Amino acid sequence: MKLSKELNDILVEQVRRELESAQVYNGMRIYFKDANYPGAEQWMTVQIFEEVLHAEDFINFIQEIGGELPSIGAIAETKCEYDSMLDVFEHGLEHEFYISDSIKACLEQAIEDKNYAAENFLRGYIDEQLEEEDHFRTQVETLREIGDNKSALYKYDEYLGTRSGNLTSPNGAVFAFYTGPQGGEE
Ligand SMILES: [Fe+2]
């Protein structure tokens, strides 16, 4: 099933957006490191690898289906300063909404083209985005409840540090080498 030029272009743009997501989250990880939140730093480290894995998955798909990948667009300048842990996760949630919209646009193109292989591939990412939004929304809600209770915040940071580094993309791409700075559980 050949890719239309429109679908090819939008999928290549999605590769760039997934890599940009990794970069956005790396900016957040840098802030957490600076602000001394080792747990949140670990959580964000896993998130960075997950986004790179999504990019790999899109690259694999484009190549498998005989698409073209002549170049990947530039990644925007990255913010590394935030006001608080809550501020980070609010920005993260906004970013995931933006990515969800762009996955939907890819899916709409696949449907218009009647490209069923692309449709199957992209539906995996519709589900993935629901999970991603849910993760970030949960952190935002919890951090709003914690407010300026410092001891609750440090406890929550510890909890965030338990996020595992077991990474598989919705379509099966795997990074098997990851071990987190705190040796997250499988
Ligand atoms: Fe992603």
Ligand SMILES: [Fe+2]
């Ligand atoms: Fe994401």
